[in-house]
Amino acid sequence: MKSLPPAALLLILGATAGSAQDLTYPVVDTMQDSCFDLVGQAIDCPAADQALYGQDAQYARRPAAYTDNGDGTVLDTNTALVWQKTPQNDRLQYLDGIAYCAALDLGGRTDWRVPSIKELYSLADNRGELLTPEEGTPTPYIDTAFFDFEYPSGRMAFAGQYWSSTLYVKGPVQNGRNQAAFGFNFADGHIKAYGTGLDFYTGAAATGGLAGPDGKAPGNYVRCVSGAEGVYGVNAFADNGDGTVTDTATGLMWQQTDDGTRREWAEALAYCEALDLAGHDDWTLPNSKELQSIVDYDRTGYPAINQDYFGITQDGETLDYWTSTTFGDWKNYANVIAFGKALSKSGDQTDYTDWHGAGAQRSSIKTIVGQEMTEDTTCSVNACDYNRSDNLVRCVR
CATH class of the missing domain: 3.10.100 (Mannose-Binding Protein A; Chain A)
Incomplete structure:
Protein backbone atom coordinates (compact mmCIF):
# COMPACT_ATOMS: atom_id res chain seq x y z
CA MET A 1 0.00 0.00 0.00
CA LYS A 2 1.38 3.39 -0.90
CA SER A 3 1.86 5.53 2.21
CA LEU A 4 0.07 8.86 2.28
CA PRO A 5 -0.67 11.68 4.71
CA PRO A 6 -4.16 11.13 6.21
CA ALA A 7 -5.71 14.09 4.38
CA ALA A 8 -4.33 12.98 1.03
CA LEU A 9 -5.45 9.42 1.68
CA LEU A 10 -9.00 10.59 2.31
CA LEU A 11 -8.97 12.50 -0.97
CA ILE A 12 -7.78 9.47 -2.90
CA LEU A 13 -10.20 7.10 -1.19
CA GLY A 14 -13.05 9.44 -1.96
CA ALA A 15 -12.01 9.66 -5.58
CA THR A 16 -11.78 5.88 -5.98
CA ALA A 17 -14.67 4.84 -3.78
CA GLY A 18 -16.95 4.21 -6.76
CA SER A 19 -16.64 0.91 -8.58
CA ALA A 20 -14.69 0.68 -11.82
CA GLN A 21 -17.99 0.11 -13.56
CA ASP A 22 -18.95 3.71 -12.75
CA LEU A 23 -16.32 4.76 -15.29
CA THR A 24 -15.96 3.64 -18.88
CA TYR A 25 -12.17 4.17 -18.77
CA PRO A 26 -10.89 3.47 -15.24
CA VAL A 27 -7.15 4.17 -15.18
CA VAL A 28 -5.35 1.39 -13.33
CA ASP A 29 -2.47 2.26 -11.01
CA THR A 30 1.08 1.86 -12.28
CA MET A 31 1.75 -0.12 -9.06
CA GLN A 32 5.09 1.67 -8.54
CA ASP A 33 5.62 1.48 -4.77
CA SER A 34 9.04 3.06 -4.13
CA CYS A 35 10.44 6.59 -4.22
CA PHE A 36 13.76 7.58 -5.77
CA ASP A 37 16.11 10.54 -5.78
CA LEU A 38 17.52 12.34 -8.81
CA VAL A 39 20.49 10.01 -9.27
CA GLY A 40 18.40 6.83 -9.03
CA GLN A 41 18.81 5.80 -5.40
CA ALA A 42 15.81 4.42 -3.50
CA ILE A 43 14.78 6.77 -0.70
CA ASP A 44 12.12 7.06 1.97
CA CYS A 45 9.23 8.85 0.33
CA PRO A 46 9.50 12.59 1.08
CA ALA A 47 7.08 14.48 3.31
CA ALA A 48 4.81 17.11 1.81
CA ASP A 49 7.17 19.95 2.73
CA GLN A 50 10.26 18.23 1.28
CA ALA A 51 11.83 18.20 -2.16
CA LEU A 52 10.73 15.43 -4.53
CA TYR A 53 7.33 15.08 -2.87
CA GLY A 54 4.55 14.00 -5.23
CA GLN A 55 6.17 10.94 -6.79
CA ASP A 56 4.05 8.18 -8.28
CA ALA A 57 4.49 5.92 -5.24
CA GLN A 58 3.01 8.57 -2.94
CA TYR A 59 -0.43 8.64 -4.50
CA ALA A 60 -2.57 5.52 -4.33
CA ARG A 61 -4.70 5.17 -7.43
CA ARG A 62 -7.04 2.36 -8.42
CA PRO A 63 -5.00 -0.80 -7.72
CA ASN A 235 -12.23 9.71 -23.57
CA ALA A 236 -15.25 11.89 -22.76
CA PHE A 237 -13.86 15.40 -22.29
CA ALA A 238 -15.76 18.38 -20.93
CA ASP A 239 -14.37 21.94 -20.94
CA ASN A 240 -15.12 23.36 -17.49
CA GLY A 241 -14.60 26.95 -18.67
CA ASP A 242 -12.13 27.70 -15.89
CA GLY A 243 -8.82 26.50 -17.32
CA THR A 244 -9.57 22.85 -16.58
CA VAL A 245 -10.90 19.87 -18.53
CA THR A 246 -12.69 16.89 -16.99
CA ASP A 247 -12.60 13.46 -18.57
CA THR A 248 -15.81 11.84 -17.37
CA ALA A 249 -14.59 8.50 -18.76
CA THR A 250 -11.61 8.38 -16.38
CA GLY A 251 -12.84 10.68 -13.61
CA LEU A 252 -9.70 12.83 -13.93
CA MET A 253 -9.55 16.63 -14.14
CA TRP A 254 -6.73 18.19 -16.15
CA GLN A 255 -4.93 21.50 -16.40
CA GLN A 256 -6.17 22.65 -19.78
CA THR A 257 -2.99 24.36 -21.00
CA ASP A 258 0.58 23.97 -19.83
CA ASP A 259 2.32 27.13 -18.64
CA GLY A 260 4.99 26.99 -21.34
CA THR A 261 7.88 26.41 -18.94
CA ARG A 262 10.28 23.50 -19.31
CA ARG A 263 11.37 22.07 -15.97
CA GLU A 264 13.59 19.36 -14.63
CA TRP A 265 11.79 16.57 -12.78
CA ALA A 266 12.08 17.93 -9.24
CA GLU A 267 10.67 21.28 -10.34
CA ALA A 268 7.86 19.54 -12.26
CA LEU A 269 6.78 17.69 -9.11
CA ALA A 270 6.92 20.90 -7.06
CA TYR A 271 5.02 22.92 -9.67
CA CYS A 272 2.00 20.61 -9.64
CA GLU A 273 2.01 20.26 -5.86
CA ALA A 274 1.89 24.08 -5.53
CA LEU A 275 -0.60 24.73 -8.32
CA ASP A 276 -3.81 26.52 -7.35
CA LEU A 277 -6.17 26.46 -10.32
CA ALA A 278 -9.94 26.83 -10.65
CA GLY A 279 -10.38 26.74 -6.89
CA HIS A 280 -8.45 23.48 -6.49
CA ASP A 281 -5.09 23.07 -4.79
CA ASP A 282 -4.81 19.25 -4.89
CA TRP A 283 -3.06 18.99 -8.25
CA THR A 284 -0.34 16.41 -8.84
CA LEU A 285 2.11 15.48 -11.56
CA PRO A 286 0.31 12.65 -13.42
CA ASN A 287 1.68 9.15 -13.41
CA SER A 288 2.46 7.41 -16.70
CA LYS A 289 -0.93 5.79 -17.20
CA GLU A 290 -2.83 8.95 -16.29
CA LEU A 291 -0.92 11.06 -18.81
CA GLN A 292 -1.07 8.40 -21.53
CA SER A 293 -4.85 8.33 -21.09
CA ILE A 294 -5.21 11.73 -22.85
CA VAL A 295 -3.06 10.88 -25.88
CA ASP A 296 -5.06 11.13 -29.10
CA TYR A 297 -3.79 8.23 -31.21
CA ASP A 298 -6.35 8.87 -33.96
CA ARG A 299 -5.28 12.43 -34.75
CA THR A 300 -3.35 12.57 -38.02
CA GLY A 301 -1.42 15.72 -37.10
CA TYR A 302 0.76 16.94 -34.26
CA PRO A 303 0.47 17.25 -31.33
CA ALA A 304 -1.12 13.93 -30.32
CA ILE A 305 -3.81 15.52 -28.18
CA ASN A 306 -7.36 16.74 -28.72
CA GLN A 307 -6.87 20.45 -29.33
CA ASP A 308 -10.59 21.12 -29.08
CA TYR A 309 -10.03 20.77 -25.33
CA PHE A 310 -6.31 21.06 -24.59
CA GLY A 311 -3.67 23.66 -25.34
CA ILE A 312 0.04 23.13 -25.90
CA THR A 313 2.01 26.35 -25.67
CA GLN A 314 5.17 25.33 -27.50
CA ASP A 315 5.82 24.58 -31.14
CA GLY A 316 8.51 22.22 -32.33
CA GLU A 317 9.14 18.54 -32.51
CA THR A 318 9.93 17.73 -28.87
CA LEU A 319 6.76 17.97 -26.84
CA ASP A 320 7.61 15.49 -24.10
CA TYR A 321 5.69 15.84 -20.83
CA TRP A 322 6.92 14.61 -17.46
CA THR A 323 5.19 11.95 -15.42
CA SER A 324 5.70 11.22 -11.72
CA THR A 325 6.74 7.66 -12.55
CA THR A 326 10.41 6.78 -12.22
CA PHE A 327 11.71 4.61 -15.06
CA GLY A 328 12.43 1.14 -13.72
CA ASP A 329 15.58 0.37 -15.70
CA TRP A 330 17.40 3.67 -15.10
CA LYS A 331 16.06 5.17 -11.92
CA ASN A 332 17.79 8.50 -12.51
CA TYR A 333 15.28 8.79 -15.37
CA ALA A 334 11.51 9.35 -15.21
CA ASN A 335 8.91 8.43 -17.79
CA VAL A 336 7.69 10.97 -20.31
CA ILE A 337 4.84 10.86 -22.81
CA ALA A 338 5.67 12.26 -26.24
CA PHE A 339 2.89 14.44 -27.61
CA GLY A 340 5.18 15.50 -30.45
CA LYS A 341 7.61 13.35 -32.38
CA ALA A 342 9.44 10.76 -30.29
CA LEU A 343 12.89 11.32 -31.71
CA SER A 344 15.76 8.89 -32.14
CA LYS A 345 18.45 8.06 -34.68
CA SER A 346 20.30 4.96 -35.74
CA GLY A 347 23.29 3.83 -37.72
CA ASP A 348 24.60 6.50 -40.07
CA GLN A 349 21.76 8.92 -39.35
CA THR A 350 22.91 12.39 -38.37
CA ASP A 351 19.42 13.81 -37.81
CA TYR A 352 16.83 12.64 -35.33
CA THR A 353 13.62 11.24 -36.84
CA ASP A 354 10.21 10.28 -35.51
CA TRP A 355 11.49 6.85 -34.55
CA HIS A 356 9.00 5.91 -31.82
CA GLY A 357 5.93 7.92 -32.79
CA ALA A 358 3.94 10.69 -31.09
CA GLY A 359 2.10 9.00 -28.24
CA ALA A 360 5.11 6.90 -27.25
CA GLN A 361 6.15 6.54 -23.62
CA ARG A 362 9.88 7.04 -23.26
CA SER A 363 12.08 8.30 -20.41
CA SER A 364 14.24 11.38 -19.70
CA ILE A 365 17.08 12.03 -17.28
CA LYS A 366 15.71 13.75 -14.16
CA THR A 367 18.52 16.30 -13.95
CA ILE A 368 21.83 16.97 -15.63
CA VAL A 369 23.29 18.47 -12.47
CA GLY A 370 26.16 16.19 -11.50
CA GLN A 371 25.26 13.66 -14.20
CA GLU A 372 26.13 12.99 -17.80
CA MET A 373 23.99 11.61 -20.58
CA THR A 374 25.99 8.96 -22.41
CA GLU A 375 25.37 6.35 -25.07
CA ASP A 376 25.08 3.80 -22.28
CA THR A 377 21.88 5.46 -21.10
CA THR A 378 20.38 6.92 -24.27
CA CYS A 379 21.13 4.18 -26.81
CA SER A 380 20.06 0.62 -27.44
CA VAL A 381 21.55 -1.67 -30.08
CA ASN A 382 18.96 -0.24 -32.47
CA ALA A 383 18.83 3.51 -31.88
CA CYS A 384 19.84 6.47 -29.72
CA ASP A 385 16.94 8.43 -28.23
CA TYR A 386 16.83 12.21 -28.10
CA ASN A 387 16.94 13.08 -24.43
CA ARG A 388 16.61 16.30 -22.45
CA SER A 389 16.31 16.97 -18.74
CA ASP A 390 13.78 19.80 -19.05
CA ASN A 391 10.32 18.82 -20.22
CA LEU A 392 6.83 20.28 -20.20
CA VAL A 393 4.25 19.77 -17.47
CA ARG A 394 0.48 19.24 -17.38
CA CYS A 395 -1.02 18.65 -13.93
CA VAL A 396 -3.96 16.42 -12.96
CA ARG A 397 -6.33 15.95 -10.05
Whole structure:
Protein backbone atom coordinates (compact mmCIF):
# COMPACT_ATOMS: atom_id res chain seq x y z
CA MET A 1 0.00 0.00 0.00
CA LYS A 2 1.38 3.39 -0.90
CA SER A 3 1.86 5.53 2.21
CA LEU A 4 0.07 8.86 2.28
CA PRO A 5 -0.67 11.68 4.71
CA PRO A 6 -4.16 11.13 6.21
CA ALA A 7 -5.71 14.09 4.38
CA ALA A 8 -4.33 12.98 1.03
CA LEU A 9 -5.45 9.42 1.68
CA LEU A 10 -9.00 10.59 2.31
CA LEU A 11 -8.97 12.50 -0.97
CA ILE A 12 -7.78 9.47 -2.90
CA LEU A 13 -10.20 7.10 -1.19
CA GLY A 14 -13.05 9.44 -1.96
CA ALA A 15 -12.01 9.66 -5.58
CA THR A 16 -11.78 5.88 -5.98
CA ALA A 17 -14.67 4.84 -3.78
CA GLY A 18 -16.95 4.21 -6.76
CA SER A 19 -16.64 0.91 -8.58
CA ALA A 20 -14.69 0.68 -11.82
CA GLN A 21 -17.99 0.11 -13.56
CA ASP A 22 -18.95 3.71 -12.75
CA LEU A 23 -16.32 4.76 -15.29
CA THR A 24 -15.96 3.64 -18.88
CA TYR A 25 -12.17 4.17 -18.77
CA PRO A 26 -10.89 3.47 -15.24
CA VAL A 27 -7.15 4.17 -15.18
CA VAL A 28 -5.35 1.39 -13.33
CA ASP A 29 -2.47 2.26 -11.01
CA THR A 30 1.08 1.86 -12.28
CA MET A 31 1.75 -0.12 -9.06
CA GLN A 32 5.09 1.67 -8.54
CA ASP A 33 5.62 1.48 -4.77
CA SER A 34 9.04 3.06 -4.13
CA CYS A 35 10.44 6.59 -4.22
CA PHE A 36 13.76 7.58 -5.77
CA ASP A 37 16.11 10.54 -5.78
CA LEU A 38 17.52 12.34 -8.81
CA VAL A 39 20.49 10.01 -9.27
CA GLY A 40 18.40 6.83 -9.03
CA GLN A 41 18.81 5.80 -5.40
CA ALA A 42 15.81 4.42 -3.50
CA ILE A 43 14.78 6.77 -0.70
CA ASP A 44 12.12 7.06 1.97
CA CYS A 45 9.23 8.85 0.33
CA PRO A 46 9.50 12.59 1.08
CA ALA A 47 7.08 14.48 3.31
CA ALA A 48 4.81 17.11 1.81
CA ASP A 49 7.17 19.95 2.73
CA GLN A 50 10.26 18.23 1.28
CA ALA A 51 11.83 18.20 -2.16
CA LEU A 52 10.73 15.43 -4.53
CA TYR A 53 7.33 15.08 -2.87
CA GLY A 54 4.55 14.00 -5.23
CA GLN A 55 6.17 10.94 -6.79
CA ASP A 56 4.05 8.18 -8.28
CA ALA A 57 4.49 5.92 -5.24
CA GLN A 58 3.01 8.57 -2.94
CA TYR A 59 -0.43 8.64 -4.50
CA ALA A 60 -2.57 5.52 -4.33
CA ARG A 61 -4.70 5.17 -7.43
CA ARG A 62 -7.04 2.36 -8.42
CA PRO A 63 -5.00 -0.80 -7.72
CA ALA A 64 -4.69 -3.55 -10.27
CA ALA A 65 -7.20 -6.36 -9.66
CA TYR A 66 -7.04 -9.63 -11.57
CA THR A 67 -8.85 -12.97 -11.35
CA ASP A 68 -7.36 -16.14 -12.81
CA ASN A 69 -10.32 -17.89 -14.42
CA GLY A 70 -8.55 -21.25 -14.40
CA ASP A 71 -9.09 -21.77 -18.12
CA GLY A 72 -6.12 -19.99 -19.61
CA THR A 73 -7.72 -16.56 -19.22
CA VAL A 74 -7.42 -13.72 -16.70
CA LEU A 75 -10.17 -11.20 -15.89
CA ASP A 76 -9.21 -7.63 -15.11
CA THR A 77 -12.00 -6.63 -12.74
CA ASN A 78 -11.20 -2.93 -13.21
CA THR A 79 -11.52 -2.83 -16.97
CA ALA A 80 -13.83 -5.87 -17.45
CA LEU A 81 -11.40 -7.10 -20.13
CA VAL A 82 -10.43 -10.78 -20.29
CA TRP A 83 -6.85 -11.56 -21.26
CA GLN A 84 -4.97 -14.51 -22.65
CA LYS A 85 -2.84 -15.75 -19.74
CA THR A 86 -0.12 -17.50 -21.75
CA PRO A 87 0.77 -15.91 -25.07
CA GLN A 88 2.25 -17.77 -27.98
CA ASN A 89 6.02 -17.51 -27.60
CA ASP A 90 6.64 -16.56 -31.24
CA ARG A 91 7.02 -13.22 -32.95
CA LEU A 92 4.31 -12.50 -35.48
CA GLN A 93 4.00 -9.97 -38.25
CA TYR A 94 1.34 -7.35 -37.52
CA LEU A 95 -1.31 -8.80 -39.85
CA ASP A 96 -0.49 -12.33 -38.69
CA GLY A 97 -1.02 -11.18 -35.10
CA ILE A 98 -4.44 -9.79 -36.01
CA ALA A 99 -5.33 -13.10 -37.68
CA TYR A 100 -3.98 -15.16 -34.78
CA CYS A 101 -6.20 -13.47 -32.20
CA ALA A 102 -9.24 -13.54 -34.50
CA ALA A 103 -8.85 -17.33 -34.84
CA LEU A 104 -8.17 -18.01 -31.15
CA ASP A 105 -10.61 -20.25 -29.28
CA LEU A 106 -9.77 -20.07 -25.58
CA GLY A 107 -11.73 -20.27 -22.34
CA GLY A 108 -14.98 -20.78 -24.23
CA ARG A 109 -14.48 -17.48 -26.06
CA THR A 110 -14.01 -16.85 -29.76
CA ASP A 111 -14.16 -13.04 -29.75
CA TRP A 112 -10.43 -12.54 -29.20
CA ARG A 113 -8.60 -9.62 -30.79
CA VAL A 114 -5.36 -7.66 -30.56
CA PRO A 115 -5.80 -4.98 -27.86
CA SER A 116 -5.61 -1.24 -28.48
CA ILE A 117 -2.54 0.48 -27.05
CA LYS A 118 -4.56 1.95 -24.17
CA GLU A 119 -5.96 -1.49 -23.33
CA LEU A 120 -2.49 -3.05 -23.52
CA TYR A 121 -0.92 -0.30 -21.39
CA SER A 122 -3.48 -0.93 -18.65
CA LEU A 123 -1.47 -4.09 -17.85
CA ALA A 124 1.82 -2.20 -17.37
CA ASP A 125 3.31 -2.78 -13.91
CA ASN A 126 5.97 -0.20 -13.15
CA ARG A 127 7.67 -2.27 -10.49
CA GLY A 128 9.55 -3.82 -13.41
CA GLU A 129 13.25 -3.49 -14.16
CA LEU A 130 15.45 -5.11 -16.76
CA LEU A 131 18.72 -6.19 -15.15
CA THR A 132 21.76 -7.84 -16.62
CA PRO A 133 22.52 -11.32 -15.20
CA GLU A 134 25.36 -9.99 -13.04
CA GLU A 135 23.00 -7.44 -11.47
CA GLY A 136 20.28 -9.87 -10.48
CA THR A 137 17.01 -11.33 -11.72
CA PRO A 138 14.96 -9.00 -13.93
CA THR A 139 11.32 -8.24 -13.22
CA PRO A 140 9.01 -7.80 -16.22
CA TYR A 141 6.59 -4.89 -16.48
CA ILE A 142 3.59 -7.17 -15.96
CA ASP A 143 2.21 -8.99 -12.91
CA THR A 144 3.58 -12.53 -13.28
CA ALA A 145 1.38 -13.76 -10.44
CA PHE A 146 -1.39 -13.75 -13.06
CA PHE A 147 0.24 -13.46 -16.50
CA ASP A 148 2.88 -15.70 -18.02
CA PHE A 149 5.85 -13.93 -19.57
CA GLU A 150 9.14 -15.13 -21.05
CA TYR A 151 12.11 -12.95 -21.87
CA PRO A 152 13.42 -13.47 -25.39
CA SER A 153 16.41 -15.78 -25.36
CA GLY A 154 19.89 -14.64 -26.32
CA ARG A 155 21.41 -11.19 -26.10
CA MET A 156 18.17 -9.30 -26.83
CA ALA A 157 16.35 -9.99 -23.58
CA PHE A 158 15.02 -6.42 -23.78
CA ALA A 159 13.02 -7.18 -26.94
CA GLY A 160 9.75 -8.12 -25.22
CA GLN A 161 7.48 -6.05 -27.46
CA TYR A 162 3.78 -6.89 -27.81
CA TRP A 163 1.55 -5.63 -30.60
CA SER A 164 -1.42 -3.38 -30.16
CA SER A 165 -3.98 -2.84 -32.90
CA THR A 166 -3.37 0.94 -32.83
CA LEU A 167 -1.75 2.05 -36.07
CA TYR A 168 0.48 5.11 -36.13
CA VAL A 169 -1.42 7.44 -38.45
CA LYS A 170 0.78 10.56 -38.41
CA GLY A 171 3.41 9.34 -40.85
CA PRO A 172 6.08 6.71 -41.46
CA VAL A 173 8.58 5.89 -38.72
CA GLN A 174 12.25 4.94 -38.54
CA ASN A 175 13.81 5.14 -42.01
CA GLY A 176 11.90 5.33 -45.25
CA ARG A 177 8.19 4.64 -45.62
CA ASN A 178 7.48 2.18 -42.82
CA GLN A 179 3.94 1.86 -41.53
CA ALA A 180 3.91 1.27 -37.79
CA ALA A 181 1.63 0.12 -35.02
CA PHE A 182 2.13 0.89 -31.36
CA GLY A 183 3.19 -1.76 -28.90
CA PHE A 184 4.26 -2.05 -25.28
CA ASN A 185 7.49 -3.71 -24.26
CA PHE A 186 6.90 -5.78 -21.12
CA ALA A 187 10.66 -6.38 -20.84
CA ASP A 188 11.84 -2.76 -20.76
CA GLY A 189 8.72 -0.71 -19.99
CA HIS A 190 8.31 1.47 -23.10
CA ILE A 191 5.57 2.29 -25.60
CA LYS A 192 6.76 2.82 -29.15
CA ALA A 193 5.62 2.40 -32.74
CA TYR A 194 6.96 -0.73 -34.46
CA GLY A 195 7.20 -1.35 -38.18
CA THR A 196 4.40 -3.56 -39.47
CA GLY A 197 6.35 -4.61 -42.54
CA LEU A 198 3.99 -2.61 -44.74
CA ASP A 199 4.46 0.63 -46.66
CA PHE A 200 2.80 3.58 -44.89
CA TYR A 201 1.58 5.13 -48.14
CA THR A 202 0.52 2.09 -50.17
CA GLY A 203 -0.09 -0.71 -47.66
CA ALA A 204 2.10 -2.98 -49.77
CA ALA A 205 4.88 -5.10 -48.31
CA ALA A 206 7.83 -2.92 -47.29
CA THR A 207 11.01 -3.27 -49.27
CA GLY A 208 13.36 -1.24 -47.07
CA GLY A 209 13.74 0.17 -43.60
CA LEU A 210 12.65 -2.53 -41.19
CA ALA A 211 12.12 -5.17 -43.86
CA GLY A 212 14.78 -7.83 -43.42
CA PRO A 213 16.39 -10.11 -46.01
CA ASP A 214 13.21 -12.20 -46.12
CA GLY A 215 11.11 -9.09 -46.78
CA LYS A 216 9.59 -9.13 -43.30
CA ALA A 217 9.78 -6.85 -40.27
CA PRO A 218 11.10 -8.40 -37.03
CA GLY A 219 7.59 -8.83 -35.66
CA ASN A 220 6.28 -8.70 -32.10
CA TYR A 221 4.57 -10.99 -29.63
CA VAL A 222 0.80 -10.94 -29.11
CA ARG A 223 -1.37 -11.21 -25.98
CA CYS A 224 -5.00 -11.35 -27.09
CA VAL A 225 -7.90 -9.70 -25.30
CA SER A 226 -11.65 -10.34 -25.17
CA GLY A 227 -14.22 -7.70 -24.31
CA ALA A 228 -16.23 -4.84 -25.71
CA GLU A 229 -14.20 -3.08 -28.39
CA GLY A 230 -14.05 0.71 -28.58
CA VAL A 231 -15.07 1.32 -24.97
CA TYR A 232 -11.99 1.17 -22.76
CA GLY A 233 -9.57 3.92 -23.73
CA VAL A 234 -12.21 6.27 -25.18
CA ASN A 235 -12.23 9.71 -23.57
CA ALA A 236 -15.25 11.89 -22.76
CA PHE A 237 -13.86 15.40 -22.29
CA ALA A 238 -15.76 18.38 -20.93
CA ASP A 239 -14.37 21.94 -20.94
CA ASN A 240 -15.12 23.36 -17.49
CA GLY A 241 -14.60 26.95 -18.67
CA ASP A 242 -12.13 27.70 -15.89
CA GLY A 243 -8.82 26.50 -17.32
CA THR A 244 -9.57 22.85 -16.58
CA VAL A 245 -10.90 19.87 -18.53
CA THR A 246 -12.69 16.89 -16.99
CA ASP A 247 -12.60 13.46 -18.57
CA THR A 248 -15.81 11.84 -17.37
CA ALA A 249 -14.59 8.50 -18.76
CA THR A 250 -11.61 8.38 -16.38
CA GLY A 251 -12.84 10.68 -13.61
CA LEU A 252 -9.70 12.83 -13.93
CA MET A 253 -9.55 16.63 -14.14
CA TRP A 254 -6.73 18.19 -16.15
CA GLN A 255 -4.93 21.50 -16.40
CA GLN A 256 -6.17 22.65 -19.78
CA THR A 257 -2.99 24.36 -21.00
CA ASP A 258 0.58 23.97 -19.83
CA ASP A 259 2.32 27.13 -18.64
CA GLY A 260 4.99 26.99 -21.34
CA THR A 261 7.88 26.41 -18.94
CA ARG A 262 10.28 23.50 -19.31
CA ARG A 263 11.37 22.07 -15.97
CA GLU A 264 13.59 19.36 -14.63
CA TRP A 265 11.79 16.57 -12.78
CA ALA A 266 12.08 17.93 -9.24
CA GLU A 267 10.67 21.28 -10.34
CA ALA A 268 7.86 19.54 -12.26
CA LEU A 269 6.78 17.69 -9.11
CA ALA A 270 6.92 20.90 -7.06
CA TYR A 271 5.02 22.92 -9.67
CA CYS A 272 2.00 20.61 -9.64
CA GLU A 273 2.01 20.26 -5.86
CA ALA A 274 1.89 24.08 -5.53
CA LEU A 275 -0.60 24.73 -8.32
CA ASP A 276 -3.81 26.52 -7.35
CA LEU A 277 -6.17 26.46 -10.32
CA ALA A 278 -9.94 26.83 -10.65
CA GLY A 279 -10.38 26.74 -6.89
CA HIS A 280 -8.45 23.48 -6.49
CA ASP A 281 -5.09 23.07 -4.79
CA ASP A 282 -4.81 19.25 -4.89
CA TRP A 283 -3.06 18.99 -8.25
CA THR A 284 -0.34 16.41 -8.84
CA LEU A 285 2.11 15.48 -11.56
CA PRO A 286 0.31 12.65 -13.42
CA ASN A 287 1.68 9.15 -13.41
CA SER A 288 2.46 7.41 -16.70
CA LYS A 289 -0.93 5.79 -17.20
CA GLU A 290 -2.83 8.95 -16.29
CA LEU A 291 -0.92 11.06 -18.81
CA GLN A 292 -1.07 8.40 -21.53
CA SER A 293 -4.85 8.33 -21.09
CA ILE A 294 -5.21 11.73 -22.85
CA VAL A 295 -3.06 10.88 -25.88
CA ASP A 296 -5.06 11.13 -29.10
CA TYR A 297 -3.79 8.23 -31.21
CA ASP A 298 -6.35 8.87 -33.96
CA ARG A 299 -5.28 12.43 -34.75
CA THR A 300 -3.35 12.57 -38.02
CA GLY A 301 -1.42 15.72 -37.10
CA TYR A 302 0.76 16.94 -34.26
CA PRO A 303 0.47 17.25 -31.33
CA ALA A 304 -1.12 13.93 -30.32
CA ILE A 305 -3.81 15.52 -28.18
CA ASN A 306 -7.36 16.74 -28.72
CA GLN A 307 -6.87 20.45 -29.33
CA ASP A 308 -10.59 21.12 -29.08
CA TYR A 309 -10.03 20.77 -25.33
CA PHE A 310 -6.31 21.06 -24.59
CA GLY A 311 -3.67 23.66 -25.34
CA ILE A 312 0.04 23.13 -25.90
CA THR A 313 2.01 26.35 -25.67
CA GLN A 314 5.17 25.33 -27.50
CA ASP A 315 5.82 24.58 -31.14
CA GLY A 316 8.51 22.22 -32.33
CA GLU A 317 9.14 18.54 -32.51
CA THR A 318 9.93 17.73 -28.87
CA LEU A 319 6.76 17.97 -26.84
CA ASP A 320 7.61 15.49 -24.10
CA TYR A 321 5.69 15.84 -20.83
CA TRP A 322 6.92 14.61 -17.46
CA THR A 323 5.19 11.95 -15.42
CA SER A 324 5.70 11.22 -11.72
CA THR A 325 6.74 7.66 -12.55
CA THR A 326 10.41 6.78 -12.22
CA PHE A 327 11.71 4.61 -15.06
CA GLY A 328 12.43 1.14 -13.72
CA ASP A 329 15.58 0.37 -15.70
CA TRP A 330 17.40 3.67 -15.10
CA LYS A 331 16.06 5.17 -11.92
CA ASN A 332 17.79 8.50 -12.51
CA TYR A 333 15.28 8.79 -15.37
CA ALA A 334 11.51 9.35 -15.21
CA ASN A 335 8.91 8.43 -17.79
CA VAL A 336 7.69 10.97 -20.31
CA ILE A 337 4.84 10.86 -22.81
CA ALA A 338 5.67 12.26 -26.24
CA PHE A 339 2.89 14.44 -27.61
CA GLY A 340 5.18 15.50 -30.45
CA LYS A 341 7.61 13.35 -32.38
CA ALA A 342 9.44 10.76 -30.29
CA LEU A 343 12.89 11.32 -31.71
CA SER A 344 15.76 8.89 -32.14
CA LYS A 345 18.45 8.06 -34.68
CA SER A 346 20.30 4.96 -35.74
CA GLY A 347 23.29 3.83 -37.72
CA ASP A 348 24.60 6.50 -40.07
CA GLN A 349 21.76 8.92 -39.35
CA THR A 350 22.91 12.39 -38.37
CA ASP A 351 19.42 13.81 -37.81
CA TYR A 352 16.83 12.64 -35.33
CA THR A 353 13.62 11.24 -36.84
CA ASP A 354 10.21 10.28 -35.51
CA TRP A 355 11.49 6.85 -34.55
CA HIS A 356 9.00 5.91 -31.82
CA GLY A 357 5.93 7.92 -32.79
CA ALA A 358 3.94 10.69 -31.09
CA GLY A 359 2.10 9.00 -28.24
CA ALA A 360 5.11 6.90 -27.25
CA GLN A 361 6.15 6.54 -23.62
CA ARG A 362 9.88 7.04 -23.26
CA SER A 363 12.08 8.30 -20.41
CA SER A 364 14.24 11.38 -19.70
CA ILE A 365 17.08 12.03 -17.28
CA LYS A 366 15.71 13.75 -14.16
CA THR A 367 18.52 16.30 -13.95
CA ILE A 368 21.83 16.97 -15.63
CA VAL A 369 23.29 18.47 -12.47
CA GLY A 370 26.16 16.19 -11.50
CA GLN A 371 25.26 13.66 -14.20
CA GLU A 372 26.13 12.99 -17.80
CA MET A 373 23.99 11.61 -20.58
CA THR A 374 25.99 8.96 -22.41
CA GLU A 375 25.37 6.35 -25.07
CA ASP A 376 25.08 3.80 -22.28
CA THR A 377 21.88 5.46 -21.10
CA THR A 378 20.38 6.92 -24.27
CA CYS A 379 21.13 4.18 -26.81
CA SER A 380 20.06 0.62 -27.44
CA VAL A 381 21.55 -1.67 -30.08
CA ASN A 382 18.96 -0.24 -32.47
CA ALA A 383 18.83 3.51 -31.88
CA CYS A 384 19.84 6.47 -29.72
CA ASP A 385 16.94 8.43 -28.23
CA TYR A 386 16.83 12.21 -28.10
CA ASN A 387 16.94 13.08 -24.43
CA ARG A 388 16.61 16.30 -22.45
CA SER A 389 16.31 16.97 -18.74
CA ASP A 390 13.78 19.80 -19.05
CA ASN A 391 10.32 18.82 -20.22
CA LEU A 392 6.83 20.28 -20.20
CA VAL A 393 4.25 19.77 -17.47
CA ARG A 394 0.48 19.24 -17.38
CA CYS A 395 -1.02 18.65 -13.93
CA VAL A 396 -3.96 16.42 -12.96
CA ARG A 397 -6.33 15.95 -10.05
